Amino acid sequence: MKIGLLGHGVVGSGVTAITDSCARKKVRRLEVTRILVKDESELTDPRCTLNVEEILQDPEIELVAECMGGLEPAHTMVSRALEAGKHVVTSNKKMFANYCEELFGLAQENGVTIRYEASVGGGIPWMSNLTRIKRLESVLSFRGILNGTTNYILTRMEETGRDFEECLAEAQKLGYAEKNPTDDIEGYDVMYKAAITAMKAFNATPALDAIPMYGIANVSSVDLAWAAEKNCSLKLLACGSDDGKSISLWVMPVFLKKEDILANVSGNFNAIECNSETLGKASFIGQGAGSLPTAHAVVQDMLDVYVGQDTALGEMESRTICNDNIHAQFYIRTENREFFRPVTREVLLSGAIITEVMPLSEIDRMIKESEDAALFAAMVYAE
Amino acid sequence: MKIGLLGHGVVGSGVTAITDSCARKKVRRLEVTRILVKDESELTDPRCTLNVEEILQDPEIELVAECMGGLEPAHTMVSRALEAGKHVVTSNKKMFANYCEELFGLAQENGVTIRYEASVGGGIPWMSNLTRIKRLESVLSFRGILNGTTNYILTRMEETGRDFEECLAEAQKLGYAEKNPTDDIEGYDVMYKAAITAMKAFNATPALDAIPMYGIANVSSVDLAWAAEKNCSLKLLACGSDDGKSISLWVMPVFLKKEDILANVSGNFNAIECNSETLGKASFIGQGAGSLPTAHAVVQDMLDVYVGQDTALGEMESRTICNDNIHAQFYIRTENREFFRPVTREVLLSGAIITEVMPLSEIDRMIKESEDAALFAAMVYAE
Numbered sequence: 210m211k212i213g214l215l216g217h218g219v220v221g222s223g224v225t226a227i228t229d230s231c232a233r234k235k236v237r238r239l240e241v242t243r244i245l246v247k248d249e250s251e252l253t254d255p256r257c258t259l260n261v262e263e264i265l266q267d268p269e270i271e272l273v274a275e276c277m278g279g280l281e282p283a284h285t286m287v288s289r290a291l292e293a294g295k296h297v298v299t300s301n302k303k304m305f306a307n308y309c310e311e312l313f314g315l316a317q318e319n320g321v322t323i324r325y326e327a328s329v330g331g332g333i334p335w336m337s338n339l340t341r342i343k344r345l346e347s348v349l350s351f352r353g354i355l356n357g358t359t360n361y362i363l364t365r366m367e368e369t370g371r372d373f374e375e376c377l378a379e380a381q382k383l384g385y386a387e388k389n390p391t392d393d394i395e396g397y398d399v400m401y402k403a404a405i406t407a408m409k410a411f412n413a414t415p416a417l418d419a420i421p422m423y424g425i426a427n428v429s430s431v432d433l434a435w436a437a438e439k440n441c442s443l444k445l446l447a448c449g450s451d452d453g454k455s456i457s458l459w460v461m462p463v464f465l466k467k468e469d470i471l472a473n474v475s476g477n478f479n480a481i482e483c484n485s486e487t488l489g490k491a492s493f494i495g496q497g498a499g500s501l502p503t504a505h506a507v508v509q510d511m512l513d514v515y516v517g518q519d520t521a522l523g524e525m526e527s528r529t530i531c532n533d534n535i536h537a538q539f540y541i542r543t544e545n546r547e548f549f550r551p552v553t554r555e556v557l558l559s560g561a562i563i564t565e566v567m568p569l570s571e572i573d574r575m576i577k578e579s580e581d582a583a584l585f586a587a588m589v590y591a592e
Numbered sequence: 593m594k595i596g597l598l599g600h601g602v603v604g605s606g607v608t609a610i611t612d613s614c615a616r617k618k619v620r621r622l623e624v625t626r627i628l629v630k631d632e633s634e635l636t637d638p639r640c641t642l643n644v645e646e647i648l649q650d651p652e653i654e655l656v657a658e659c660m661g662g663l664e665p666a667h668t669m670v671s672r673a674l675e676a677g678k679h680v681v682t683s684n685k686k687m688f689a690n691y692c693e694e695l696f697g698l699a700q701e702n703g704v705t706i707r708y709e710a711s712v713g714g715g716i717p718w719m720s721n722l723t724r725i726k727r728l729e730s731v732l733s734f735r736g737i738l739n740g741t742t743n744y745i746l747t748r749m750e751e752t753g754r755d756f757e758e759c760l761a762e763a764q765k766l767g768y769a770e771k772n773p774t775d776d777i778e779g780y781d782v783m784y785k786a787a788i789t790a791m792k793a794f795n796a797t798p799a800l801d802a803i804p805m806y807g808i809a810n811v812s813s814v815d816l817a818w819a820a821e822k823n824c825s826l827k828l829l830a831c832g833s834d835d836g837k838s839i840s841l842w843v844m845p846v847f848l849k850k851e852d853i854l855a856n857v858s859g860n861f862n863a864i865e866c867n868s869e870t871l872g873k874a875s876f877i878g879q880g881a882g883s884l885p886t887a888h889a890v891v892q893d894m895l896d897v898y899v900g901q902d903t904a905l906g907e908m909e910s911r912t913i914c915n916d917n918i919h920a921q922f923y924i925r926t927e928n929r930e931f932f933r934p935v936t937r938e939v940l941l942s943g944a945i946i947t948e949v950m951p952l953s954e955i956d957r958m959i960k961e962s963e964d965a966a967l968f969a970a971m972v973y974a975e
Contacts, residue, residue: 223870227728231728235727236728332870332872337724338721341717341720344618346616346888469856470853473853473856475851487606487610487885487887488715488878491716491876493877494877496871496874499872501870501872502870502871505728505729505871508728512727
């Protein structure tokens, strides 16, 4: 099967590293014949080209693997590949979370498939295991650490007592965080992955702007100190559940008890748990990013296309998100403490407050109304 | 697809609970038409029979699911099912670990498959994920908590400070341990699962009696007290690795640092980690036993047979086990301390000793020579 690869950066170069060297018989049939690169400095391989038409208009290329990242031109190229009757494998969560409905439609119209294992949880076989569980039963809920950058920063803050900026700078130096870290630290990256997971787990295509999203851009060492005092770890989680009527879905830092498996997932690892009726709780932990682990997931998707693995998704429903039933206490550190007085149960020495047990939807509304751009919010896990 | 079920105990009744009620279209095609039960008190369902010939000689039955446990008559019935050209799914680790080579041969001769997801790790999709990883690359190593009974006992000893007998009695009362707990507490159950995992991961069929096997029958609260002092948890692990030349494989309690994910897997949960070249470390945690989780794995195997999922194993090699390269310190509590003096680095207040760093094969040989039936041995994890 001839393959066109879009992008030859961290993930794309991992893909060719695997497909060029793997000795397995079926992997040898995955032949990357053209690689789209973004400028002349990347023309390091005779297969490289600056012209995407050499991929999209090549009738011999049956599959396009998109490892560029970003909305455009990835979205347009993937759409055109599907329209040209080519299967697509993507590692691009931002593009896929934004356009999944449209892309599924295009794939169906053109009798091809679009796969996206690498878009959530890097190397963790999360989508394939969700698919397997769903052959038998509905997924009731999931929760996970889906961003290695922020998990690395929080782990280092916990280990060293240093403040956010210093740990972010360290992560950038090690290549774990990008120069512009907005997508990671403000929670966008996790939110895209939460939406893709909800789509797969609950057959739901939620509106992205309806997902409550809190990142760690405003976290401080005083928050980690409180976590230590309470024998907790602070983790940025994505959580979702489906009660058959509505789905809940949210992204927020959470103070987790140390006994919680997720509290012990450190560094740039990712971890995802799901619950279903007969299987119960199942957890998957692994490399959430990095060239080879993510490329491993891309190549696994290529193999699934090659062997014709069933990937039917069932009917998608455009379901609304309702977080009214997510009850917890919340930790809020803000200059605007007075605003939260009606729901405050305790004021900590640091000035942060702990709320009474209240719905996530309610605290989300209050935080937005309070308009403090420096506010830090987290859930205090009760399970 | 018509299915004959052998055994209607904990796992078998879970299987019919799922196949009889699941609304998924493909699962509805899995029709259990006959159930072999062991005595008249179990004839609770019109499909039940006391005569296995009604299954083995029924030409309409394409798949036999064996959930009886034990070597015989399970082994003979499974062999006859394969010879009759029926696919087999088994949850029976003891039978499968002992006869896997013979059964693979029979399956191949008769053009059918034998699947065994439920035999290791209960509901954890361990075999299917190993199979998936191996499409791309070799598995380098694994380590895991593969027995819920002993993990429950060790967790309770750690939580309560109570001694082994009391926690075993509690586990028996809750149905987590059998009346005759030998297979669990002496390590046989884990050893069977380690052998099956090694077979799948390394294409090796090790001789069972060559696997060093230490259980927790002799563990005492003083051992758990030392674990607490060292900020460790004590876990019964199965570990294996493959360096391309030889494989290592062993079963032994291990003192794990609390930061280790496996140290935080408590109660009757199981957990398995594996390492491979591009995916790196991947971990799977879930229900290791229980009616519905184990039955979930059995039904998933049935579905794989039904949809014709590829399960080719590759060539099996009869490889020898060599634990010479597994170096660690060991914790030995014995009346026969003098015997271990040449390798003793430290004598603890409890009288237990800590050895110098030495090969597992060497301490295994010494322990066997020392002939103390009450000896407790564990590895002190250095990673």
